[in-house]
Amino acid sequence: KLARDGFYDGTLFHRVIPGFMIQGGDPNTKTDNKGSWGMGGPGYNVKAEFSSRSHLRGIVSMARAQDPNSAGSQFFIVTSDSTFLDRQYTVFGEVTEGMDVADKIVKLQRDQNDCPLEEAKMLRVTVE
Template identity: 65%
Template sequence: MSDSAETHVVIDTDAGSMTVKLWPEVAPKTVENFIKLAGEGFYDGTAFHRIVRGFMIQGGDPLSKEDHPHVGTGGPGYQIKAEFNDRSHVRGVLSMARSQDPDSAGSQFFICLGDATFLDRQYTCFGELIEGDEVLEAIGNTPTSMSNGGEMSKPENRVGVKTIRAKED
């Protein structure tokens, strides 16, 4: 992963594009998995299915390609081991979503809308937003309604992910 093109990805969404610098030095397996899934087109056509104003936007669930009743539970069919590190969950940080099991991440990720340092060393941070803060803000301000889990986080308007791809310098 020494090639700089492999450490930057562009997340192209319905709201615009965001560029993320990945951190293989602190989360090598997580970065490798994310790049692999992106390269396979796994994320193409998914959506940010969970948006919590002031906290984070979450995507990466293949079930979000359709209006599936279990959106938020999908993944690639495998899990990866957590790579907790000393990076802090602040605005623009990219991190892996998971269930209560620390080693249950697969494909779902989130981008912090604000400081969420209470997540530090409990979720795997693996990158940071370097371009497209206005896109992050726009997605974060998407109107939401009550989710099936009783959280005000279900986007009223779909915010799709067109592609996630390695950035060519």
């Protein structure tokens, strides 16, 4: 629903950890207030739905705080197999084309908070 409504359009990947993942989906990244990046969402939480699907390269999962039921709109794409995340995060998709883009984003220089120094913007998000 969020993707269909254009919620993600113009948001940034605000967290990158080389050899691990890229994270995005925070509407606060449409503002210049970097202090609020990583804390935004749609105004509601999504209940966790853990499965046996393994966090292999290209898997898309819901990002969350410590509470398993605290996911909202933020998500992450694992750029390397990360099976230690299995059954702890809600897997909801897989990148089938364009992992080369994720590979470029995860290699961007970043600050001490893992925020890329160069913008990595989602211009338009579609789900099929």
